[in-house]
Amino acid sequence: MPARIVVLGGGVGGTLAANLLSKELGREARVTVVDPTGMHVYQPGFLYLALGDANGRWLARDERTLLRRDVDLAIERAVRIHPDAGSVQLERGGSLDWDYLVIATGARLVPEQIPGMAEGSFGFYSLEDAERLREELRRFRGGRIKVGVAGIPYKCPPAPVEFVFMLDQFLRRRGLRERSEITLLSPLNRAFTIESASKLIQPIMSARGIELETFFNVESVDASAGVVSSLEGDKAEYDLLVLVPPHRGQEAIDASDMGDPGGWIPTDRHTLQVKDQERIFAIGDGTDLPISKSGSTAHFEAPVVASRIASLVRGTAPRSNYGGRVMCFLETGDGRATTLRFDYEHPPVPPQPHRMWHAAKWLFNRLYWETVPQGRIPEWAMRGKE
Amino acid sequence: MTQVTEVTRSIDARGMPCPGPLMSLIGAIREGSIGDVIEVLSTDAGSLTDIPAWVTKASHELVSVTETDGATSFVVRKMR
Numbered sequence: 001m002p003a004r005i006v007v008l009g010g011g012v013g014g015t016l017a018a019n020l021l022s023k024e025l026g027r028e029a030r031v032t033v034v035d036p037t038g039m040h041v042y043q044p045g046f047l048y049l050a051l052g053d054a055n056g057r058w059l060a061r062d063e064r065t066l067l068r069r070d071v072d073l074a075i076e077r078a079v080r081i082h083p084d085a086g087s088v089q090l091e092r093g094g095s096l097d098w099d100y101l102v103i104a105t106g107a108r109l110v111p112e113q114i115p116g117m118a119e120g121s122f123g124f125y126s127l128e129d130a131e132r133l134r135e136e137l138r139r140f141r142g143g144r145i146k147v148g149v150a151g152i153p154y155k156c157p158p159a160p161v162e163f164v165f166m167l168d169q170f171l172r173r174r175g176l177r178e179r180s181e182i183t184l185l186s187p188l189n190r191a192f193t194i195e196s197a198s199k200l201i202q203p204i205m206s207a208r209g210i211e212l213e214t215f216f217n218v219e220s221v222d223a224s225a226g227v228v229s230s231l232e233g234d235k236a237e238y239d240l241l242v243l244v245p246p247h248r249g250q251e252a253i254d255a256s257d258m259g260d261p262g263g264w265i266p267t268d269r270h271t272l273q274v275k276d277q278e279r280i281f282a283i284g285d286g287t288d289l290p291i292s293k294s295g296s297t298a299h300f301e302a303p304v305v306a307s308r309i310a311s312l313v314r315g316t317a318p319r320s321n322y323g324g325r326v327m328c329f330l331e332t333g334d335g336r337a338t339t340l341r342f343d344y345e346h347p348p349v350p351p352q353p354h355r356m357w358h359a360a361k362w363l364f365n366r367l368y369w370e371t372v373p374q375g376r377i378p379e380w381a382m383r384g385k386e
Numbered sequence: 387m388t389q390v391t392e393v394t395r396s397i398d399a400r401g402m403p404c405p406g407p408l409m410s411l412i413g414a415i416r417e418g419s420i421g422d423v424i425e426v427l428s429t430d431a432g433s434l435t436d437i438p439a440w441v442t443k444a445s446h447e448l449v450s451v452t453e454t455d456g457a458t459s460f461v462v463r464k465m466r
Contacts, residue, residue: 152409152412152413153409187409187412188405188408188436189436189439189440193405195404195432215439215440215443215444217412217416219416231412231415231416231444232440232443232444232445233444233445233466261417262413290401290402290403290406344403347403
C-alpha cells in the first residue's frame with residue numbers, strides 16, 4: 001500500500017514539497033495537497049503591484065496547474081491536526097488520514113491587533129491591500145509618508161526597505177518627491193534586521209533623503225488625527241501611512257495545540273521535524289525557526305523534507321539537513337538591487353547594488369511559474385557565487 | 387534586607403541570532419501588563435548593547451544584567 005502523504009498549504013513550500021515527493025516516490029506514495037483557496041499567489045509581486053509596476057492577474061494561478069498530475073488537490077481548509085491518530089480534520093466535516101504530514105500553512109495577517117490600523121493605514125501584504133495602496137498612490141499629491149512595521153516576525157524582512165526605495169523612485173518620476181517626505185519607522189535601532197545589510201542600506205537612504213526613525217514598534221494608529229504611536233512612547237504625524245501588519249501562525253495550529261504563544265510551530269532547525277513528532281514536518285512561514293519568513297526559505301526547505309520523508313517511506317536513514325539557507329534580492333530603486341545570501345552560520349555580505357541583481361530579480365519573477373513550484377531551478381543557480 | 391525580584395515571564399533566547407532576543411523581549415512587553423518582570427536569556431553579543439538601549443528608549447527598567455553559564459540574563463520590568 002502506498003504511503004499516504006498530506007501536505008497542508010499550496011504556497012511555495014507546500015507545492016514544491018508535494019511535487020518532489022511525487023516525483024521521487026512515484027507509486028510508493030499518494031500525495032495530497034490541502035489548500036483553502038486552490039489558488040497559488042506569488043506574494044513577492046505585491047510590492048510591484050502597489051507601485052503600479054505589475055498587474056494583479058500575473059500574481060495568481062490555479063494551484064492545480066502547478067502540481068504534477070499524480071498529486072491530489074483538496075480545496076479545503078484544514079481546521080485541526082490529530083498527531084496521534086494520524087489525521088487532519090477539514091472544515092466541511094471530512095478528514096484525511098496520513099502516514100506523513102507536511103505543514104506548510106504559512107503565516108496569518110492580524111491587523112486587528114493594532115487599534116486603528118484598518119481605518120488609518122495602507123499596506124502591501126495581501127493582493128487586496130496592494131491594489132488599495134496602488135489606488136491611493138495614484139491620488140497622492142505630496143505629503144508626509146510614514147512606512148512602518150506593526151509586529152515581528154513578519155514575512156519578507158527586506159520588503160519595507162525595498163518599498164521606501166521604490167516609493168522614492170515612484171515619487172521622483174511623478175515630480176512629487178520635493179513635495180513629499182518619506183520616513184522608515186524601524187522596529188530596531190537600524191534600518192534592517194541584519195546588521196551587514198543595514199550598513200549598506202542606510203547610506204543609500206541618506207543619499208536619497210529617506211528619513212530613518214529607529215526603535216519605533218507601532219502600537220496604535222489614530223486615523224482622524226493622522227498620528228501613529230509606538231510602543232516606545234513616540235508619535236509620528238502622517239498624511240499617508242503604510243504598515244506591515246502583525247503576523248501570527250494559522251488558526252489550525254492554535255486549534256491543534258501545536259504552536260507557541262505566537263502560533264508558530266516548534267520545528268527542528270536541521271531536520272525540520274515538528275517537535276516530538278517523528279512523522280510531521282513543517283516548512284515555510286509557519287515555523288518558529290530563527291530565520292527569515294520568506295518564499296526563499298520555504299524553497300530551500302522543501303527538498304530537505306521531501307528527501308527525509310522519501311527515506312522514511314523506504315526505511316532508510318534520512319541524510320538531508322537544512323542549514324538555514326536563504327537567498328533573496330533587495331531592490332534599492334533606480335533599477336538596482338543587491339542580494340542577501342546567508343545561512344545559520346554565515347551572515348550575508350551583500351554586494352553593492354547593481355543593475356545585474358535587479359535584472360536577476362526581474363528574471364526570477366518572470367520565470368517563477370515555470371520553475372520554482374516544479375523544482376526546476378538548478379542547484380548552481382540557487383547557490384550563486386559563494 | 388535584600389529585595390527579591392520575582393520574574394513573571396522567562397524567555398530562553400539562547401542560540402537565537404541578533405535581533406531575535408530583543409524582538410522576543412519587545413513581544414513579551416507588548417503582551418504583558420505594567421509591573422511584569424521579564425527575563426531574557428541570550429547568547430548573542432549584540433544583545434549587550436541592543437537590549438539596554440531599547441529598554442532605556444522605551445522607558446522601562448533594566449533590573450539586572452548577569453552572566454550565567456555562557457549566557458547573559460537580562461531582567462526587565464515593564465513600567466508603562
